[in-house]
Amino acid sequence: MLQVYLVRHGETQWNAERRIQGQSDSPLTAKGEQQAWQVAERARTLGITHIIASDLGRTQQTARIIAEACGCDIILDPRLRELDMGVLEKRHVDSLTEQEEGWRRTLVNGTEDGRIPEGESMQELSVRVQAALADCLKLPAGSRPLLVSHGIALGCLVSTILGLPAYAERRLRLRNCSISRIDYQESPWLASGWVVEMAGDISHLDAPALDELQR
Numbered sequence: 001m002l003q004v005y006l007v008r009h010g011e012t013q014w015n016a017e018r019r020i021q022g023q024s025d026s027p028l029t030a031k032g033e034q035q036a037w038q039v040a041e042r043a044r045t046l047g048i049t050h051i052i053a054s055d056l057g058r059t060q061q062t063a064r065i066i067a068e069a070c071g072c073d074i075i076l077d078p079r080l081r082e083l084d085m086g087v088l089e090k091r092h093v094d095s096l097t098e099q100e101e102g103w104r105r106t107l108v109n110g111t112e113d114g115r116i117p118e119g120e121s122m123q124e125l126s127v128r129v130q131a132a133l134a135d136c137l138k139l140p141a142g143s144r145p146l147l148v149s150h151g152i153a154l155g156c157l158v159s160t161i162l163g164l165p166a167y168a169e170r171r172l173r174l175r176n177c178s179i180s181r182i183d184y185q186e187s188p189w190l191a192s193g194w195v196v197e198m199a200g201d202i203s204h205l206d207a208p209a210l211d212e213l214q215r
């Protein structure tokens, strides 16, 4: 049975300031680095064989810390990037105009193919993160990959495995440096496929970050 671990990157400067990142980027805070070391310490005990990370700076920074602890190389995969939030990237969540807030809600509330102008739909996000996950099935037998990605991207992956719409990610709290695990289960009796073993576990963290975009 293939076990895949999912880790959201550590707290960043813009997470702490409640600024929308998407595919824009800001560095980890000191607390974010500490979270990354703590999740790395936990990952070290899990027999991780591959670290596959979104190519954005914050995920690479987190992945480097985990890779050092696990003694693995990092494979970068742009399909694990955060949802492209178009013209709202870099904006403070409390500074949005009524119209901009409407665009954000279109996504959050799951309007079919809703997107922020110049951004990506949840459906598009879902297709690319699922493709990245499916490629884990091509790794050699006995592999145990750990994916380093983002709040909405990982939430979308877990939601869709559960058979929920991609926008159900808002109902899942995946804090910075939380760990989730999904397994590919082959079963003649139950339907074969991905199974969620745990989601959003932060028991290894001394200083969990707030879920910064919650209101």
Ligand SMILES: O=C(O)[C@@H](CO)OP(=O)(O)O
Pocket (backbone or CB within 6 Å): 008, 009, 015, 019, 020, 021, 022, 023, 082, 149, 150, 151, 152, 213
């Ligand atoms: O892009 C962002 O602002 C947040 C949204 O949850 O994602 P992450 O911090 O995980 O990249």
